[in-house]
Structure formats: C-alpha cells, structure tokens
Amino acid sequence: MTMLQAHQVSRRALLAGMAGGAAIMALPISALAATAVNPVFRHGVAAGDPDASSVVLWTRVTVPAATDVQWELSDSPAFVKILKSGTMRTDAERDFTVKALATGLPAGGTFFYRFRMGKSVSPIGRARTLPEGRVDTLGIALASCSNYAFGFFNAYDAIAKDPAIDFVLHTGDYIYEYGGKDGWGENIARTIGREHAPAHEIVTLSDYRTRHAQYKTDAGSLAMHAQHTLLACWDDHESANNPWTGGAQNHQPETEGDWATRRAASIRAYYEWMPVREPEWLDVKGRTRMQFWRAYRFGDLALLHTLETRHTARAKQIEYLDHAQEIVDDASAEKFKRDVLGAPNRPLISPELETDLEAALARSVKDGQPWRVIGCPMVIGRLNVPDLAKLGVLPDPFPKLAAAKTKEELAKLAADPHVSLAWRGRWNLPDYTDAWGGYPWAREQFYALSRRAGAGDLVFLSGDSHSFWTNDLADAQGRPTGIEFGTAGISSPGDFMDSGFGEDMSPKLDKAYADHMPEVVWTDNMHQGYVRMQFGRKTGTANFVAVSTVLSRDYTTSVIRKDDFRRDGNRVRFA
Numbered sequence: 001m002t003m004l005q006a007h008q009v010s011r012r013a014l015l016a017g018m019a020g021g022a023a024i025m026a027l028p029i030s031a032l033a034a035t036a037v038n039p040v041f042r043h044g045v046a047a048g049d050p051d052a053s054s055v056v057l058w059t060r061v062t063v064p065a066a067t068d069v070q071w072e073l074s075d076s077p078a079f080v081k082i083l084k085s086g087t088m089r090t091d092a093e094r095d096f097t098v099k100a101l102a103t104g105l106p107a108g109g110t111f112f113y114r115f116r117m118g119k120s121v122s123p124i125g126r127a128r129t130l131p132e133g134r135v136d137t138l139g140i141a142l143a144s145c146s147n148y149a150f151g152f153f154n155a156y157d158a159i160a161k162d163p164a165i166d167f168v169l170h171t172g173d174y175i176y177e178y179g180g181k182d183g184w185g186e187n188i189a190r191t192i193g194r195e196h197a198p199a200h201e202i203v204t205l206s207d208y209r210t211r212h213a214q215y216k217t218d219a220g221s222l223a224m225h226a227q228h229t230l231l232a233c234w235d236d237h238e239s240a241n242n243p244w245t246g247g248a249q250n251h252q253p254e255t256e257g258d259w260a261t262r263r264a265a266s267i268r269a270y271y272e273w274m275p276v277r278e279p280e281w282l283d284v285k286g287r288t289r290m291q292f293w294r295a296y297r298f299g300d301l302a303l304l305h306t307l308e309t310r311h312t313a314r315a316k317q318i319e320y321l322d323h324a325q326e327i328v329d330d331a332s333a334e335k336f337k338r339d340v341l342g343a344p345n346r347p348l349i350s351p352e353l354e355t356d357l358e359a360a361l362a363r364s365v366k367d368g369q370p371w372r373v374i375g376c377p378m379v380i381g382r383l384n385v386p387d388l389a390k391l392g393v394l395p396d397p398f399p400k401l402a403a404a405k406t407k408e409e410l411a412k413l414a415a416d417p418h419v420s421l422a423w424r425g426r427w428n429l430p431d432y433t434d435a436w437g438g439y440p441w442a443r444e445q446f447y448a449l450s451r452r453a454g455a456g457d458l459v460f461l462s463g464d465s466h467s468f469w470t471n472d473l474a475d476a477q478g479r480p481t482g483i484e485f486g487t488a489g490i491s492s493p494g495d496f497m498d499s500g501f502g503e504d505m506s507p508k509l510d511k512a513y514a515d516h517m518p519e520v521v522w523t524d525n526m527h528q529g530y531v532r533m534q535f536g537r538k539t540g541t542a543n544f545v546a547v548s549t550v551l552s553r554d555y556t557t558s559v560i561r562k563d564d565f566r567r568d569g570n571r572v573r574f575a
Contacts, residue, residue, distance in 0.1 A: 048275030144463025151550025171463030172235025494525025
C-alpha cells in the first residue's frame with residue numbers, strides 16, 4: 001500500500017475498491033477533504049455521474065475574477081503519475097464552478113483527483129468508473145433530504161467513513177428552498193447556528209447559487225463528496241415544494257414572478273453546483289437539462305435507473321381540501337379514489353423517460369443481470385392510511401369537523417395533523433397526494449412498463465418521506481412488482497415527530513402503518529440517517545443506519561434494522 005506522509009494524513013479508513021469490477025482491495029485514505037480546506041477551494045471537490053470510461057469531476061473556486069483552473073487525475077493519492085489532466089476557464093457566468101469530464105478511463109477503476117489554481121491546491125477526491133464484466137458485490141448508500149437548517153449532515157460523514165460503500169445514490173431534496181424567520185426549521189437553525197443563506201426563500205439564480213454554496217460547506221458534505229462518487233436525481237426542494245409542470249405549491253406568481261423563470265434558475269444552479277453530466281456529454285443527444293435521468297450499469301450484476309418526476313411530465317397534485325366536502329361515506333370515498341385520484345392520464349414521468357427505462361430494463365433482463373434497481377425520488381408503495389381512530393391511536397376527527405361552520409374553519413382543521421391524519425384514515429386515503437399514492441394511474445403505468453420489459457422484480461430505492469421503509473410491492477391486481485427500501489432524511493425530521501405527535505405517539509403511528517398497510521413491512525420516522533444497500537449475486541441486504549443526533553457534530557451510528565432479500569426465479573423476495 002502507498003501512504004501519504006504523516007503530515008498529510010488526518011484519518012485512515014479501509015475502503016472497498018472495485019478493480020476491474022471484481023476484485024476488492026483495501027485502499028488507504030489520505031486527507032480527502034478532512035484537513036483544513038484552502039479558502040480558494042472552500043466548497044471542496046466532488047465526483048459523479050460515471051460510466052465505464054468516464055466520470056465528472058467538480059469544484060468551485062472563491063476568487064474575484066475569471067481564472068483558469070487545472071485538474072489532475074491519478075491512480076494514487078500521492079499523484080506520482082498523472083493519468084489525465086486539463087484546464088478549465090471559470091468566471092461569474094458559471095458562478096466560478098468548475099466541471100470537467102475525465103474520459104478514456106478503464107472500467108471499474110478507482111482514481112484520485114485534485115484541482116489547482118495558481119499556488120492553491122484543492123483537497124484530494126476519490127472517483128470511480130462503473131465496472132464491466134463480472135461483478136460479485138456492490139455497495140450503495142441511499143441518501144435523501146438534507147436540510148441545512150435542521151442540523152448537521154452527520155449521515156454524510158458516516159457514509160464517507162463506511163467501508164462497504166462503493167457509490168452514493170442521492171434521491172433528491174439535496175437542498176431546501178425555505179428561509180426567513182418563519183421558514184421551516186429556522187427555530188432549530190437559530191439554536192445551532194445554521195440559519196439558511198440567503199436569509200429568505202430562494203427564488204432567483206443568485207439565491208439558488210448561494211444556497212448550494214452554503215450546503216457544500218458542511219463538513220459531512222465535504223467528506224462524503226471527496227470520498228464517494230455520486231449518482232443523483234432531484235425531487236422537489238431543489239426548486240420549490242411540490243412542483244408540477246405548471247407551478248408549485250411553494251411558488252406564488254403574484255410575489256415571486258414567473259414559475260418557468262424560477263424553475264430555470266434552480267436547474268441552472270443545480271447543474272453548476274453538482275457533479276452531473278451536461279446534456280452534450282450524454283450518449284443520447286438532444287436532451288435538455290430538465291430531462292435528468294440516468295441508467296447506470298454495474299457489469300453483469302445490476303442496472304440502476306434514476307427517475308425525473310417533477311418537471312417534464314407531472315400533472316398537478318390533488319388537494320384533499322378541495323374535495324373534502326364531497327367525501328361523506330365509504331361510497332363517495334371510493335368514488336374519489338377512483339375518479340379523482342385515479343383519473344387516467346395524470347402522469348409523473350415523461351414519454352421519453354418511459355422509452356429509455358423500458359429499453360434499459362429489457363436489456364438488463366436479456367443480459368441476465370440479477371438486479372434492476374430504481375432510484376426513486378418518492379416512495380412508490382401503497383401508503384393508504386388505516387383507520388387510526390377506530391384502532392384507538394388517534395381521536396375521532398368528525399366531532400370537530402362537524403362543528404366547522406366555514407371553509408376557513410375547515411381549512412384550519414385540515415392543518416391540524418391529528419384531525420387531518422385521522423380523516424385520511426377514516427376513508428383509507430393515501431397519506432400524501434404528492435407522492436406516487438396521489439398518482440395511482442401513473443403507478444400502474446409504471447408497473448405495466450416493467451412487466452412488458454420482463455422486469456416485474458424491481459428494487460426501488462426511495463427518498464422524500466423522511467422515514468425508513470421496507471415495502472413489499474404489488475400492482476392493482478395483486479401481482480408482485482418488487483420491493484422497496486426508503487431512507488430517512490439526512491437531517492430532515494420524520495413527519496410524525498415534526499407534526500407534533502411526539503416520542504410516545506409517533507412510534508405507535510409507525511406500528512399502525514406497518515400492521516395495517518398491506519405493503520408496509522416496517523417503517524420508522526424517529527431517526528435520521530441512510531440505508532446501506534449491499535448486492536451480491538443472488539442475495540442482498542439493506543442496513544438502516546441511524547445517526548444519534550443532527551444537533552451536534554458529535555454523533556454515533558447504529559444499525560436499527562437489517563433486511564435480507566434474494567432472487568427467486570423471476571421475482572425478488574425478502575429472505
């Protein structure tokens with residue numbers, strides 16, 4: 001093994017490396033973003049969006065004017081031999097970010113990279129290309145929902161130190177748009193010194209750039225990005241809460257301007273600040289930045305396909321408050337679910353994505369890959385709320401609802417989590433209409449697509465919900481479609497806890513969901529953390545890794561649950 005000099009080393013860890021996609025070798029880790037960061041490179045380094053012969057390298061320089069930045073890539077952290085190098089010009093037009101595509105690399109390789117500007121040298125990062133040929137194991141960290149205001153990104157730091165991780169899959173809500181004294185999480189932010197910058201909700205290009213820059217200064221973020229190659233998709237908060245093609249719940253045109261302009265600003269800042277390929281770097285030409293989905297092939301072992309569910313096709317969300325007075329009995333509730341929520345032609349994903357996905361799944365089946373994995377921004381499992389009042393978990397909501405005299409009073413009750421959740425449970429409605437549960441037609445279309453490809457055996461890795469999940473999936477006819485693992489937030493709180501149900505009631509709600517939602521095997525909204533996914537040739541394991549706190553940088557981790565799963569003919573099952 002090669003080791004850097006002692007004054008360069010801040011910590012050591014064993015890392016699983018993929019050599020030629022098969023061999024596992026232990027690599028020493030130098031000060032990958034762990035030493036004091038040069039102020040010129042205060043936002044660290046990152047690698048991502050790999051294929052078998054190339055990977056995106058990223059950094060940002062803090063300088064006052066346009067400048068040239070050099071990048072170097074080596075097969076050792078000592079940079080004895082420079083394999084690839086180049087020079088990039090950056091300026092205010094791209095917010096002084098630098099993004100290079102390192103090409104012509106061997107498959108399954110592990111590389112080290114750095115950037116130079118004058119006498120300033122960036123931290124060292126580690127990057128991987130995708131393997132080809134036989135691959136026996138694959139470790140993926142599933143991450144989602146990193147909200148700066150709610151706490152430190154300790155789960156990122158834990159991922160950086162996890163020797164079982166080969167790649168990180170981030171399924172969205174990488175940043176949050178909120179801000180200001182009444183912004184979500186700002187009361188906690190003031191306590192721990194993590195107020196959002198800028199100090200208001202982000203709307204303009206400058207706003208989004210500033211917010212991305214702030215998130216990239218977190219110590220856990222610096223460590224994770226330097227250590228692991230990122231596979232990413234976005235969800236809603238990279239732009240604004242609950243967007244669809246024509247707007248967003250958290251966008252008010254009368255005060256915040258044109259939605260398309262705001263969306264374009266958010267997407268531009270995302271591409272500037274993330275290690276993702278520009279459209280011209282893709283094999284399929286003619287795509288736009290908005291068409292952000294990817295297919296990653298890990299040799300003969302697995303396909304991972306990410307989804308874009310926000311900006312290219314999504315129909316407007318159904319709001320329960322708009323229909324609450326129509327739902328008066330079981331028959332009207334079923335009619336609402338069938339004719340309103342279940343109305344045909346309410347899509348989530350675009351025709352172009354459907355075409356790419358079906359082709360990738362069919363190729364995976366033809367090639368005999370054991371695993372077909374979907375990087376899913378939202379939970380796809382059926383999360384229809386059970387009758388929590390009848391179960392004795394929550395009070396009956398109807399006396400309060402019956403007493404409401406005006407629409408304003410009804411709206412106030414709808415904002416009460418106890419009333420709202422119990423009302424949804426009485427009619428067995430989906431917990432959220434912004435997730436797949438609010439688009440049952442689209443979900444069935446997705447499952448039909450997978451069946452046409454011969455791939456009714458998917459493994460969904462999902463984010464958005466701020467809860468851990470293990471779900472056993474089926475279509476509307478009860479035919480198995482795969483399994484799902486969902487991750488808690490990196491720092492975003494679980495919905496039950498955040499809604500004020502408290503430490504006594506929240507676990508009871510988790511248990512009621514697991515006991516009375518047919519597709520839910522287990523769920524937990526009490527923790528923050530990530531899911532360590534490990535795939536072998538025939539079996540796999542999901543470890544749910546919780547961090548002890550996000551309110552301090554001093555934390556510990558624990559595996560609060562472990563789920564084994566396996567291949568069984570043309571199905572995937574829990575072991």
